[in-house]
Amino acid sequence: MSLVDARAGTWVVVAAYNEEAAIAAVVGDLARAGWNVVVVDDGSHDDTASSASTAGAIVLRHAINRGQGAALQTGIDFALARGAKRLVTFDADGQHDAGDLPALIAALDDADVALGSRFLGSIVGASRRRRAFLRAATTVSNRLAGLPLTDAHCGLRAFRAEVATHLRMTQDRMAHASELLANLRRSGARWVEVPVTVRYTEHSARKGQHGLQAVRVLFDYWFRS
Amino acid sequence: MIIRVLLLAALALIGWRFFVRRSKLPIHIALVCIVLGLAALAVVFPESTNDIAHAVGVGRGADLITYLVEVGLLFVTVHYYTKFVELEGQITRLVRELAILRRELDERTPQAKRDDRT
Numbered sequence: 230m231s232l233v234d235a236r237a238g239t240w241v242v243v244a245a246y247n248e249e250a251a252i253a254a255v256v257g258d259l260a261r262a263g264w265n266v267v268v269v270d271d272g273s274h275d276d277t278a279s280s281a282s283t284a285g286a287i288v289l290r291h292a293i294n295r296g297q298g299a300a301l302q303t304g305i306d307f308a309l310a311r312g313a314k315r316l317v318t319f320d321a322d323g324q325h326d327a328g329d330l331p332a333l334i335a336a337l338d339d340a341d342v343a344l345g346s347r348f349l350g351s352i353v354g355a356s357r358r359r360r361a362f363l364r365a366a367t368t369v370s371n372r373l374a375g376l377p378l379t380d381a382h383c384g385l386r387a388f389r390a391e392v393a394t395h396l397r398m399t400q401d402r403m404a405h406a407s408e409l410l411a412n413l414r415r416s417g418a419r420w421v422e423v424p425v426t427v428r429y430t431e432h433s434a435r436k437g438q439h440g441l442q443a444v445r446v447l448f449d450y451w452f453r454s
Numbered sequence: 455m456i457i458r459v460l461l462l463a464a465l466a467l468i469g470w471r472f473f474v475r476r477s478k479l480p481i482h483i484a485l486v487c488i489v490l491g492l493a494a495l496a497v498v499f500p501e502s503t504n505d506i507a508h509a510v511g512v513g514r515g516a517d518l519i520t521y522l523v524e525v526g527l528l529f530v531t532v533h534y535y536t537k538f539v540e541l542e543g544q545i546t547r548l549v550r551e552l553a554i555l556r557r558e559l560d561e562r563t564p565q566a567k568r569d570d571r572t
Contacts, residue, residue, distance in 0.1 A: 287557070288557075289553040289558065291549045291553050293549060295545070295546045295549050299549070299550070302556065303550040306550065307554050307557070396567055399543060401542065401546050
Protein backbone atom coordinates (compact mmCIF):
# COMPACT_ATOMS: atom_id res chain seq x y z
CA MET A 230 0.00 0.00 0.00
CA SER A 231 1.50 3.30 -1.02
CA LEU A 232 1.49 6.21 1.36
CA VAL A 233 -0.85 8.18 -0.87
CA ASP A 234 -3.46 5.41 -0.81
CA ALA A 235 -2.97 5.08 2.92
CA ARG A 236 -3.74 8.77 3.43
CA ALA A 237 -6.91 8.65 1.39
CA GLY A 238 -8.57 6.07 3.64
CA THR A 239 -7.12 7.26 6.93
CA TRP A 240 -8.85 9.64 9.31
CA VAL A 241 -7.06 11.31 12.17
CA VAL A 242 -9.40 11.99 15.09
CA VAL A 243 -8.48 14.76 17.50
CA ALA A 244 -10.48 15.49 20.65
CA ALA A 245 -10.01 19.10 21.72
CA TYR A 246 -11.20 21.02 24.75
CA ASN A 247 -10.10 24.66 25.07
CA GLU A 248 -7.08 24.10 22.86
CA GLU A 249 -7.06 27.30 20.79
CA ALA A 250 -3.39 27.82 21.68
CA ALA A 251 -2.15 24.52 20.26
CA ILE A 252 -4.81 23.18 17.89
CA ALA A 253 -3.92 25.22 14.78
CA ALA A 254 -0.33 23.92 14.74
CA VAL A 255 -1.43 20.34 15.40
CA VAL A 256 -4.06 20.35 12.65
CA GLY A 257 -1.77 22.29 10.30
CA ASP A 258 0.98 19.66 10.56
CA LEU A 259 -1.49 16.84 9.89
CA ALA A 260 -3.35 18.57 7.07
CA ARG A 261 -0.15 19.64 5.29
CA ALA A 262 1.03 16.03 5.40
CA GLY A 263 -2.18 15.09 3.58
CA TRP A 264 -4.19 13.35 6.31
CA ASN A 265 -7.94 13.71 6.73
CA VAL A 266 -8.41 15.39 10.08
CA VAL A 267 -11.58 15.52 12.13
CA VAL A 268 -11.45 17.64 15.27
CA VAL A 269 -14.16 17.12 17.86
CA ASP A 270 -14.49 20.34 19.81
CA ASP A 271 -15.72 19.06 23.16
CA GLY A 272 -17.75 22.08 24.22
CA SER A 273 -14.81 24.50 24.35
CA HIS A 274 -15.28 28.04 25.60
CA ASP A 275 -12.57 29.43 23.36
CA ASP A 276 -11.86 29.58 19.62
CA THR A 277 -10.80 25.94 19.28
CA ALA A 278 -13.41 25.18 16.62
CA SER A 279 -12.63 28.03 14.23
CA SER A 280 -8.87 27.65 14.70
CA ALA A 281 -9.09 23.96 13.82
CA SER A 282 -11.37 24.66 10.88
CA THR A 283 -9.09 27.38 9.48
CA ALA A 284 -6.11 25.05 9.84
CA GLY A 285 -7.83 22.50 7.61
CA ALA A 286 -9.82 20.13 9.81
CA ILE A 287 -13.42 19.05 9.61
CA VAL A 288 -14.84 20.21 12.92
CA LEU A 289 -17.63 18.60 14.92
CA ARG A 290 -18.88 20.40 17.99
CA HIS A 291 -20.17 18.82 21.15
CA ALA A 292 -22.85 21.14 22.48
CA ILE A 293 -21.68 20.37 26.01
CA ASN A 294 -18.43 18.99 27.36
CA ARG A 295 -18.56 15.19 27.56
CA GLY A 296 -14.93 14.21 28.06
CA GLN A 297 -12.09 12.97 25.88
CA GLY A 298 -13.38 9.42 25.50
CA ALA A 299 -16.77 10.66 24.34
CA ALA A 300 -15.22 13.15 21.91
CA LEU A 301 -12.90 10.58 20.35
CA GLN A 302 -15.78 8.17 19.85
CA THR A 303 -17.81 10.92 18.16
CA GLY A 304 -14.96 11.53 15.73
CA ILE A 305 -14.56 7.81 15.12
CA ASP A 306 -18.28 7.38 14.38
CA PHE A 307 -18.15 10.31 11.97
CA ALA A 308 -15.04 9.05 10.18
CA LEU A 309 -16.54 5.57 9.83
CA ALA A 310 -19.66 7.10 8.31
CA ARG A 311 -17.38 8.84 5.81
CA GLY A 312 -15.89 5.53 4.80
CA ALA A 313 -12.69 5.54 6.84
CA LYS A 314 -10.57 2.39 6.41
CA ARG A 315 -8.09 3.30 9.12
CA LEU A 316 -8.46 5.52 12.16
CA VAL A 317 -5.87 7.37 14.17
CA THR A 318 -6.35 9.05 17.54
CA PHE A 319 -4.11 12.05 18.08
CA ASP A 320 -3.83 14.43 21.03
CA ALA A 321 -4.78 18.08 20.57
CA ASP A 322 -2.14 19.60 22.85
CA GLY A 323 0.80 19.16 20.47
CA GLN A 324 2.52 16.32 22.32
CA HIS A 325 2.42 13.99 19.31
CA ASP A 326 4.39 14.17 16.09
CA ALA A 327 2.60 13.95 12.74
CA GLY A 328 5.81 12.41 11.40
CA ASP A 329 5.06 9.21 13.35
CA LEU A 330 1.91 8.51 11.37
CA PRO A 331 3.41 6.76 8.32
CA ALA A 332 5.10 4.15 10.56
CA LEU A 333 1.91 3.71 12.57
CA ILE A 334 -0.18 3.19 9.44
CA ALA A 335 2.42 0.89 7.87
CA ALA A 336 2.17 -1.30 10.98
CA LEU A 337 -1.52 -1.86 10.14
CA ASP A 338 -0.46 -3.98 7.15
CA ASP A 339 0.18 -6.84 9.56
CA ALA A 340 -1.94 -5.85 12.56
CA ASP A 341 -5.43 -4.56 13.34
CA VAL A 342 -4.26 -2.09 15.95
CA ALA A 343 -1.02 -0.13 16.21
CA LEU A 344 -0.38 1.42 19.60
CA GLY A 345 2.11 4.24 19.96
CA SER A 346 4.72 3.73 22.66
CA ARG A 347 6.79 6.61 23.96
CA PHE A 348 8.90 4.18 25.97
CA LEU A 349 9.94 2.34 22.79
CA GLY A 350 10.34 5.70 21.09
CA SER A 351 11.35 8.84 22.91
CA ILE A 352 10.05 11.26 25.46
CA VAL A 353 11.11 14.85 25.23
CA GLY A 354 10.78 17.26 28.11
CA ALA A 355 9.14 15.04 30.73
CA SER A 356 10.21 15.33 34.32
CA ARG A 357 11.58 12.28 36.08
CA ARG A 358 8.45 12.28 38.22
CA ARG A 359 6.17 12.22 35.21
CA ARG A 360 8.06 9.33 33.66
CA ALA A 361 7.81 7.34 36.88
CA PHE A 362 4.10 8.10 37.02
CA LEU A 363 3.62 6.96 33.42
CA ARG A 364 5.49 3.72 34.10
CA ALA A 365 3.37 3.05 37.18
CA ALA A 366 0.21 3.78 35.20
CA THR A 367 1.37 1.31 32.55
CA THR A 368 1.89 -1.41 35.17
CA VAL A 369 -1.57 -0.86 36.64
CA SER A 370 -3.19 -0.68 33.24
CA ASN A 371 -1.50 -3.87 32.07
CA ARG A 372 -2.94 -5.61 35.08
CA LEU A 373 -6.41 -4.24 34.32
CA ALA A 374 -6.42 -4.86 30.62
CA GLY A 375 -4.30 -8.01 30.63
CA LEU A 376 -1.96 -6.83 27.87
CA PRO A 377 1.83 -6.71 28.20
CA LEU A 378 2.43 -3.20 26.88
CA THR A 379 5.42 -0.93 27.27
CA ASP A 380 3.20 2.16 27.29
CA ALA A 381 -0.45 1.82 28.11
CA HIS A 382 -1.78 5.35 27.84
CA CYS A 383 -0.33 6.84 24.75
CA GLY A 384 -2.99 8.87 22.98
CA LEU A 385 -1.45 8.15 19.59
CA ARG A 386 -2.79 4.94 18.11
CA ALA A 387 -4.15 3.61 14.83
CA PHE A 388 -6.61 0.86 14.04
CA ARG A 389 -8.44 -0.65 11.14
CA ALA A 390 -12.10 0.20 10.63
CA GLU A 391 -13.05 -3.50 10.88
CA VAL A 392 -12.10 -3.61 14.56
CA ALA A 393 -13.63 -0.23 15.44
CA THR A 394 -16.88 -1.76 16.68
CA HIS A 395 -14.97 -4.09 19.00
CA LEU A 396 -12.97 -1.21 20.42
CA ARG A 397 -16.00 1.03 20.91
CA MET A 398 -15.61 3.17 24.04
CA THR A 399 -18.40 4.01 26.46
CA GLN A 400 -16.20 5.68 29.07
CA ASP A 401 -16.72 9.40 28.57
CA ARG A 402 -13.66 10.63 30.44
CA MET A 403 -10.08 9.41 30.78
CA ALA A 404 -10.84 5.78 31.65
CA HIS A 405 -11.55 5.29 27.93
CA ALA A 406 -7.85 4.50 27.39
CA SER A 407 -7.98 1.49 29.71
CA GLU A 408 -11.38 0.54 28.36
CA LEU A 409 -10.05 0.52 24.81
CA LEU A 410 -7.24 -1.84 25.82
CA ALA A 411 -9.60 -4.17 27.66
CA ASN A 412 -11.82 -4.23 24.57
CA LEU A 413 -8.76 -4.88 22.44
CA ARG A 414 -7.81 -7.94 24.50
CA ARG A 415 -11.36 -9.29 24.46
CA SER A 416 -11.66 -8.82 20.71
CA GLY A 417 -8.56 -10.89 20.04
CA ALA A 418 -7.49 -8.38 17.38
CA ARG A 419 -3.84 -8.42 16.35
CA TRP A 420 -1.95 -5.52 17.86
CA VAL A 421 1.56 -4.15 17.72
CA GLU A 422 3.42 -1.37 19.50
CA VAL A 423 5.14 1.27 17.41
CA PRO A 424 7.82 3.66 18.71
CA VAL A 425 6.61 7.28 18.76
CA THR A 426 7.95 10.55 20.02
CA VAL A 427 6.06 12.40 22.71
CA ARG A 428 7.02 15.97 23.39
CA TYR A 429 5.97 17.57 26.64
CA THR A 430 5.72 21.30 26.66
CA GLU A 431 4.63 23.57 29.43
CA HIS A 432 1.25 23.71 27.71
CA SER A 433 0.75 19.95 27.38
CA ALA A 434 1.94 19.34 30.94
CA ARG A 435 -0.62 21.82 32.22
CA LYS A 436 -3.42 20.25 30.22
CA GLY A 437 -2.28 16.71 31.03
CA GLN A 438 -3.41 14.37 33.75
CA HIS A 439 -2.19 14.76 37.30
CA GLY A 440 -1.37 11.91 39.64
CA LEU A 441 -4.49 12.31 41.73
CA GLN A 442 -6.73 12.04 38.69
CA ALA A 443 -5.64 8.42 38.42
CA VAL A 444 -7.99 7.72 41.30
CA ARG A 445 -10.89 9.12 39.31
CA VAL A 446 -9.88 7.05 36.30
CA LEU A 447 -9.81 3.84 38.33
CA PHE A 448 -13.16 4.68 39.88
CA ASP A 449 -14.71 5.24 36.46
CA TYR A 450 -13.12 2.09 35.12
CA TRP A 451 -14.55 -0.14 37.82
CA PHE A 452 -17.88 1.41 38.63
CA ARG A 453 -19.11 2.87 35.38
CA SER A 454 -18.76 0.03 32.98
CA MET B 455 -46.46 15.60 72.32
CA ILE B 456 -45.16 17.98 69.72
CA ILE B 457 -42.77 15.49 68.07
CA ARG B 458 -45.62 13.13 67.17
CA VAL B 459 -47.62 15.90 65.59
CA LEU B 460 -44.56 17.05 63.63
CA LEU B 461 -43.70 13.55 62.42
CA LEU B 462 -47.27 12.75 61.42
CA ALA B 463 -47.53 16.07 59.61
CA ALA B 464 -44.29 15.32 57.76
CA LEU B 465 -45.54 11.88 56.73
CA ALA B 466 -48.83 13.34 55.55
CA LEU B 467 -46.95 15.95 53.56
CA ILE B 468 -44.77 13.30 51.89
CA GLY B 469 -47.86 11.28 51.00
CA TRP B 470 -49.64 14.33 49.65
CA ARG B 471 -46.70 15.38 47.50
CA PHE B 472 -46.36 11.85 46.19
CA PHE B 473 -49.97 11.68 45.09
CA VAL B 474 -50.06 15.15 43.70
CA ARG B 475 -46.86 15.09 41.68
CA ARG B 476 -45.84 11.51 41.07
CA SER B 477 -46.86 8.43 39.20
CA LYS B 478 -50.29 6.93 39.69
CA LEU B 479 -49.28 3.29 39.24
CA PRO B 480 -51.30 1.10 41.64
CA ILE B 481 -48.17 -0.72 42.81
CA HIS B 482 -46.46 2.55 43.68
CA ILE B 483 -49.51 3.85 45.51
CA ALA B 484 -49.79 0.63 47.50
CA LEU B 485 -46.10 0.66 48.39
CA VAL B 486 -46.11 4.27 49.53
CA CYS B 487 -49.29 3.71 51.53
CA ILE B 488 -47.73 0.74 53.31
CA VAL B 489 -44.47 2.52 54.12
CA LEU B 490 -46.19 5.70 55.27
CA GLY B 491 -48.79 3.68 57.24
CA LEU B 492 -46.10 1.69 59.05
CA ALA B 493 -44.20 4.89 59.80
CA ALA B 494 -47.37 6.49 61.18
CA LEU B 495 -48.01 3.42 63.36
CA ALA B 496 -44.46 3.62 64.71
CA VAL B 497 -45.04 7.28 65.57
CA VAL B 498 -48.36 6.68 67.31
CA PHE B 499 -47.35 3.47 69.08
CA PRO B 500 -43.56 3.77 69.61
CA GLU B 501 -43.53 0.89 72.11
CA SER B 502 -44.75 -1.53 69.46
CA THR B 503 -41.46 -1.12 67.56
CA ASN B 504 -39.65 -2.58 70.58
CA ASP B 505 -41.67 -5.78 70.29
CA ILE B 506 -40.82 -6.13 66.61
CA ALA B 507 -37.17 -5.36 67.35
CA HIS B 508 -37.04 -8.05 70.05
CA ALA B 509 -38.68 -10.53 67.67
CA VAL B 510 -35.87 -10.08 65.10
CA GLY B 511 -33.07 -9.88 67.65
CA VAL B 512 -32.50 -6.13 67.95
CA GLY B 513 -32.37 -4.44 71.38
CA ARG B 514 -34.56 -1.38 70.79
CA GLY B 515 -37.14 -0.32 68.27
CA ALA B 516 -35.26 2.88 67.56
CA ASP B 517 -32.18 0.86 66.61
CA LEU B 518 -34.19 -1.35 64.29
CA ILE B 519 -35.57 1.74 62.53
CA THR B 520 -32.04 3.15 62.20
CA TYR B 521 -30.85 -0.05 60.53
CA LEU B 522 -33.78 -0.10 58.16
CA VAL B 523 -33.22 3.52 57.23
CA GLU B 524 -29.51 2.88 56.58
CA VAL B 525 -30.24 -0.03 54.26
CA GLY B 526 -32.96 1.99 52.56
CA LEU B 527 -30.63 4.94 52.00
CA LEU B 528 -27.93 2.72 50.54
CA PHE B 529 -30.45 1.16 48.19
CA VAL B 530 -31.69 4.55 47.05
CA THR B 531 -28.10 5.79 46.55
CA VAL B 532 -27.10 2.81 44.43
CA HIS B 533 -30.35 3.00 42.49
CA TYR B 534 -29.92 6.66 41.61
CA TYR B 535 -26.21 6.27 40.92
CA THR B 536 -26.98 3.57 38.37
CA LYS B 537 -29.62 5.81 36.83
CA PHE B 538 -27.18 8.71 36.79
CA VAL B 539 -24.51 6.73 34.92
CA GLU B 540 -27.16 5.57 32.47
CA LEU B 541 -28.32 9.15 31.91
CA GLU B 542 -24.76 10.34 31.33
CA GLY B 543 -24.37 7.73 28.61
CA GLN B 544 -27.63 8.82 27.04
CA ILE B 545 -26.60 12.49 27.10
CA THR B 546 -23.32 11.60 25.42
CA ARG B 547 -25.14 9.73 22.68
CA LEU B 548 -27.41 12.72 22.12
CA VAL B 549 -24.51 15.18 22.04
CA ARG B 550 -22.72 12.90 19.56
CA GLU B 551 -25.72 12.59 17.25
CA LEU B 552 -26.23 16.34 17.41
CA ALA B 553 -22.58 17.07 16.58
CA ILE B 554 -22.62 14.78 13.56
CA LEU B 555 -26.03 15.98 12.36
CA ARG B 556 -25.03 19.62 12.68
CA ARG B 557 -21.96 18.99 10.55
CA GLU B 558 -23.97 17.21 7.89
CA LEU B 559 -26.56 19.98 7.89
CA ASP B 560 -23.83 22.61 7.50
CA GLU B 561 -22.39 20.75 4.55
CA ARG B 562 -25.76 20.69 2.84
CA THR B 563 -26.53 24.35 3.49
CA PRO B 564 -24.88 26.79 1.06
CA GLN B 565 -22.38 29.11 2.71
CA ALA B 566 -24.50 32.22 2.05
CA LYS B 567 -27.48 30.80 3.86
CA ARG B 568 -25.34 29.85 6.82
CA ASP B 569 -24.06 33.41 7.05
CA ASP B 570 -27.64 34.70 7.08
CA ARG B 571 -28.47 32.46 9.96
CA THR B 572 -25.69 33.66 12.23
